[in-house]
Amino acid sequence: MRNRIREQRRQRGLSQAELAASLGVSRQTVISIESGRYMPSLPLAFTIARFFDLTVDKMFDPDDEEAGA
């Protein structure tokens, strides 16, 4: 599942560690989500989407199986 986390994070000038701290997860988990190796739970997906002021379906694209942004 493709997501726009890396793109959104870079637009806001955030490091992976800063985003992880804001979301309450580890830096390694942010890396895994960005690369598509880990699909976040629904609550975390909502937290991520709200953090970037986007909807979940704008943040995550289930139709695209290719990982990463």
Place this chain on the structure above:
Amino acid sequence: MMTFIPPRLRKPAVYVLAGLLFAAAWLVQGGHLWFVSIMAVIGTAAGAVRLYRLGGTDTDEGARAGSRTDERQQLVSLRSRALACNLAAATSFLGLTAAIAVKAAWGWPFLVTFLITGYGYLLGLGNYGVAEEGTPDDEDAGSQTRPSVSS
């Protein structure tokens, strides 16, 4: 009880407890191998310090050692435990089968392990939701089949 212990100290505390129990077992046993208990205490202390230091690192292993895992790390840990339990069940089944085949008396630990893993699996199914089917909504109560979802 664990909530009173700071997260980073929890795993080392459990490790120390287990190590001291192991050392006490050697001490209670007595005999000429009593010194193994001293070695166990030294090994436990070294291991606990290593675990505490690992808990301060910015890695997945550090998060687990420091009891500050997030959902992905918990999932990885859960899968690893499930794999360990599967291996224990399979190994105990093979051991039990081999013991039966050669009419050996040493088969009972395999039987105990197999029964515990099997019971643990059933306990897990009961605790984590299989028994909670729930009641259907009024509109669903009459229907016997669920319409297929077109993709």
